[in-house]
Amino acid sequence: MSPLLQGLMTILIGVGGCVGYFYASNLILDKVIFPASGPKAGRNINRANAIRPWLFLLPAVLALGLYLVYPVIGSFYRSLFNRDGTEFIWFGNYITMFGDAEFRTSLVNNFLWVLVVPAAATFFGLLIAQLTDRLSWGNIAKSLIFMPMAISFVGASLIWRMVYANNPDIGVINALRVFFGADPVDLLQVAFWNNFFLMVILIWIQTGFAMVILSAALRGIPEETVEAAIIDGANPFQIFFKIKVPQIMGTIVVVWTTITILVLKVFDIVYTMTLGNFGTQILPSYMMSYMFRDDGRATAVAFVIMIIVLPVMVWNIIQARKEMR
Amino acid sequence: MQIAGQSSRLGWAVNISVFLLVFLWLIPTVGLLVSSFRDRDQIVTSGWWQAPFAVDLTFRGRASVDDMVMQNGLFVIEGNIFEDPEVAPSFPEGEGLVQAFGTRGAAPTQFQPGEVAELRRGGTLTVNADGSFRAENTEEFSGRGPRIYILAETPPELTLNNYATVLTGKPADERQAARARGDSTLDMLMDEDGLFINFINTFTVTIPATIIPILIAAFAAYALAWMEFPGRGLLIAAVVGLLVVPLQLALVPLLNLHNQIGIGQSFVGIWLAHTGFGLPLAIYLLRNYMVGLPRDIIESAKVDGATDFQVFTKIVLPLSFPALASFAIFRFLWTWNDLLVAKVFLPATDETKVMTVKIADDLLGSRGGDWDILATAAFVSIAVPLVVFFTMQRYLVRGLLAGSVK
Structure with missing residues (x-):
């Protein structure tokens, strides 16, 4: 059967199954188990209403449990075993991993990514959001800068591989170098700085995201605060840094953390650009180099990523609970 | 609105710097797009910025x-x-x-x-x-x-030849030979050498992986937003926490699980995986939206004797359409552009690969310097997301804002 047909069938079965489940389970609850009639009608309605939320939640809870909660435990458990899972070696994988120079490189690189990418993307996003705020063609400009959001990391990597290409007849950067009389260089092999050339790709993609959200936040600032500042004689820079930025600080933090989380997960860019060579390895791509080869090591790396993300997770939960009160 | 005190010189500076930024942001993509229409020999002898010249x-x-x-x-x-x-x-x-x-x-x-x-x-x-x-x-x-x-x-020459080559996996002379043998266009497109089959696969993965999680999430979001039950706060906190669980963690245990229960690496496996991974954000965003719906409508419906199921299907679901649409667009872009999940949960054979995997693993490896092939393949893979992006941008922005700004 062709995958296309299979896909159509799955949509039908999946969607039909979901709708059928929700409909049928409700029907059974109301008509068969706790019918809202007869001598116990009142009690039955209450009981049915106590159970119904769980009917609504069941598929989601099952899927979340199986696909996100179980893996956290499963991955940790698996990381305590050796390559083929036959021998329990305690933290052996973690110990050999920390002894591996490539792992330490990827840890340092990941730290650089986390430091640079969210900061740069938020900075450019804020800059563009502010600059386009009162511009007649601001919406067109924003939509063009937002565009890379739609492009896959693989597509973006190809786009930038072309920009960085060694051949001055293909790569814009080397063409400029040759134009100004320098020799072309293979940018992806320039030690240390090649990390930043890769980060540029993610910044290029994420700036649009930061811009859209910060632009909405800037629009939400009460007009009076800005007007009051103007009357007091503040110049545009003072208005921006002393009036506007403090008021949208909360949104800036949200944007910053969202991009930080993303940075810790993105393996596509390094994988397509350098495969982790030339000292550009980061944790997610380091993990993929062990995937299918050494599950013990792969899960150990994944768990390290999890530990790095953990503070953000806790902070998110605390924020969410605060809001609900 | 013109801010008092904003000099026209500053206005010019703003216009010019925005123009420069937009220019910088566009240049890389334009290069790829132009190159995909250029003749193979012309690509290596002159930069794409010289495409209009001889x-x-x-x-x-x-x-x-x-x-x-x-x-x-x-x-x-x-x-x-x-x-x-x-x-x-x-x-x-x-x-x-x-x-x-x-x-x-x-x-x-x-x-x-x-x-x-x-x-x-x-x-x-x-x-x-x-x-x-x-x-x-x-x-x-x-x-x-x-x-x-x-x-x-x-003379400068723009050609669609690269697209034919990439989609069928055959250069012009082989296409002619195949046609001479009596192959139809469809035969050539469905050949496993070409990118077209991967294009179809991407669709096959993306559409169920977009619809199913939204459906499941919508019910869960309603329960979390409008139904009273013990443990609700805990569940919401759990969903927020699961938002940031790195995907990497799920790969090994779930692939092993899929292998054990007989799904293995298959389309069913990737649909399930995408459904699971997409749920937290879907539930979180849809709940945020549904909580904001007017309480009066829902309560008066309940007073009139509507059950929760009726309230959900007749009132909440239609009212939530904007949120559902914007999240659907997100899911679509996300699964279309995904490389990691497809690499792990789909078998690594040419006829089942999705485009991202085909490009990253095959084309970059074997055709690393063939910019005619690479640029065209990349553009084929980003064409659909770009169309979706430019036609549905309003929903996309709305969805982003729902998730981040209160």
């Missing part, structure tokens, strides 16, 4: 002995190089401008047009700027005649 390329032809005549005791071959069967295909109008010519492949640009070149095997050759040439020799020309190399300006 390119100097070298060509190889021959002064054929078939045209050899006797003139005043000399053996002479005359003709026009642009009519040569090897050169003519690049010059459909039959004329061009010779920049330089040569008699050896090692030095194809040794002589200026009009100069007299000594041939290695005796005799002389002159090629003029208009392509006409004259070879003279006191003896008969040996073999099939002397080779002529020219450097000629070729």
